[in-house]
Every structure is written in C-alpha cells, then in structure tokens.
Amino acid sequence: MPVVAAAVCPHPPLLIPDLASGxxxxxxxxxxxxxxxxxxxxxxxxxxxxxxxPVTGTRYDATATGSFGPYGAPGVTVGSPTGTPVLPLSLAVGAWLVEQTKTAALPRVSITVAATETPAGCLALGQEIAQGNERIALLVMGDGSARRSDHAPVHLHPRAEIFDSTVAAALELADTDTLAALDPDLATELHAAGRPPWQVLAGATAMAGLRGHLGYHAAPYGVGYFVASWAL
Structure with missing residues (x-):
C-alpha cells in the first residue's frame, strides 16, 4: 500500500520555542x-x-512560506524566507516540526482540509492522497477539544473528555472506522479542530494495515493534544 507510515501531532504555536517563552x-x-x-x-x-x-484541497510545496509573526515571533518562518506567508497555522507548525528532523529531506506537499468539510469529503481526500505507487508518509496535524477544562479557550463541555478519549483510543489502535465515524457537529461544538485531518488519515490508511501507537494524550491548557505513530 502506498501509505507506509503516519504521524499525528497537534499544532499549538507554543510548540515553537521562540513563541513559548516561559x-x-x-x-x-x-x-x-x-x-x-x-x-x-x-x-x-x-x-x-x-x-x-480555509478550504479543502489547497496544495503547497516545500517552498511555501509560513510566518509566526501573528503569534509574536515575526522572525520565525518556514519555507522560503522571502515569500509571502500563505501557510495556515496547522501547516506552518507541521513544516516547522519537519524542518527540525531528517524527514525534511523528503519531497513534500502540504494539503489543507476545511473545518467544515464533510466526513465523506475528508475520506475522499485521504483516498486521493493514497493513490499512486510512491511510498507515502503522512503527517496529520490536529488538536482535540478546546473545551477540556475551566481554563480552556472555550468553557468546559461535559462531553469534551469523552470525545478526546475516543480519539485517543482510535489513534492507539489505528482504528480508522472510529475516526471516520466522528460526528462533525459534535466536533464543531467541542472546538475539536483535528476532526477533518483525522478523517483524511482514516481515508488514506483504511486499507494500509498500519499499527498504531499513542505516545501522548493530555490537555495541558484545556485543549486536547495527541501524538501518535502508525507504521506497518
């Protein structure tokens, strides 16, 4: 199968040390x-x-510029340092993380999926990504619910922790069926930005036979963060 590995990471700008401060x-x-x-x-x-x-299916190559200026670090960029910033936050954080690793040597493309994309549309995008003969790796950027505590960006929701625990279990088991079945209306209510990217992952890997490992699941700022690795 063309998708041979995947990683799931969150995209808070605080992952960038220059932005995290204390x-x-x-x-x-x-x-x-x-x-x-x-x-x-x-x-x-x-x-x-x-x-x-903003929309589904916009593609950027590795030279596309992302800036962390809006988050307080105008000198921190990814891609071409002289380009006009075009990458949304999720892809800018993803590119920054990649550029700290040997994976930066791989040819890469970054693809957007809209927050309002339907599950069917997400799955179709994933299936499109998986077509072809290249051995593809996926980096899927997505946060869980932003309503996990009284100190969260949006006030506490009683279903937030259950939703995120469901996602965590699916990422641990590489359970594409559960990810594909996530309710978009509930995800929107819970401010879970990762729902569409996770469903793209489900579409791309449904037949790949990957095994999962969940390395992190916590909500340090009232937002659910996950790190997972899937491999053959």
Whole structure:
C-alpha cells in the first residue's frame, strides 16, 4: 500500500520555542515526542502534511512560506524566507516540526482540509492522497477539544473528555472506522479542530494495515493534544 507510515501531532504555536517563552520547558516533552514521531517517517519516498485551512484541497510545496509573526515571533518562518506567508497555522507548525528532523529531506506537499468539510469529503481526500505507487508518509496535524477544562479557550463541555478519549483510543489502535465515524457537529461544538485531518488519515490508511501507537494524550491548557505513530 502506498501509505507506509503516519504521524499525528497537534499544532499549538507554543510548540515553537521562540513563541513559548516561559512555557517552553512545560511543552518540551510534547515537542520532543512530536519530533520523534516525525523522524519515523523518513524512510518513505515522500511526505504529505495535512492540516486545517480555509478550504479543502489547497496544495503547497516545500517552498511555501509560513510566518509566526501573528503569534509574536515575526522572525520565525518556514519555507522560503522571502515569500509571502500563505501557510495556515496547522501547516506552518507541521513544516516547522519537519524542518527540525531528517524527514525534511523528503519531497513534500502540504494539503489543507476545511473545518467544515464533510466526513465523506475528508475520506475522499485521504483516498486521493493514497493513490499512486510512491511510498507515502503522512503527517496529520490536529488538536482535540478546546473545551477540556475551566481554563480552556472555550468553557468546559461535559462531553469534551469523552470525545478526546475516543480519539485517543482510535489513534492507539489505528482504528480508522472510529475516526471516520466522528460526528462533525459534535466536533464543531467541542472546538475539536483535528476532526477533518483525522478523517483524511482514516481515508488514506483504511486499507494500509498500519499499527498504531499513542505516545501522548493530555490537555495541558484545556485543549486536547495527541501524538501518535502508525507504521506497518
């Protein structure tokens, strides 16, 4: 099967040390786990990064520029340092993480999926990504619910932890059926930005026979973060 490995990471801008300030040590374990998961993708022929964006299906090559200026670090960029910033946050964080690893040597493309994309549309995009003969690695960027605690960006929701626990179990087991069945309305209510990218992952790997490992699941700022590795 063309998809031979996948990694799932969150995309808070605080993963970038220049943005984290005093929180940098607090997130060091999460950052290192993300980098380790991405290192395991380097044996593929090419890399596809999937993350949320304004519309579904916009594609960027490795030279596309992303800037962390809007988050307080104008000097931190990815891609071409002289280009106009075009990458949404999810793909900019993904590109930054990749560029810290040997996986950066792979040819890569980054693809957006809209927050409002239907499950069927997400699965179809995943199936499209998996077509062809190249051995593809996926880096899937997505956060869980932003309603996990009273200190979350949006106030606590009673179903947030159950939703995220369901996702965590699916990532541990490489359970594409459960990811494909995530309710988009509930995900929207819970401010779970990862729902569309995870369903792209489900579409791309449904027949790949990958095995999962969940390396991280916590909500340090009231937002669910996951790190997972899938491999043959």
């Amino acid at each position: 929180a940098a040590p607090e997130l060091s374990d999460l950052r290192e786990l993300c980098l380790a998961a991405i290192e395991h993708l380097a044996a593929a022929d090419s890399l596809v990064i999937v993350g949320s964006g």
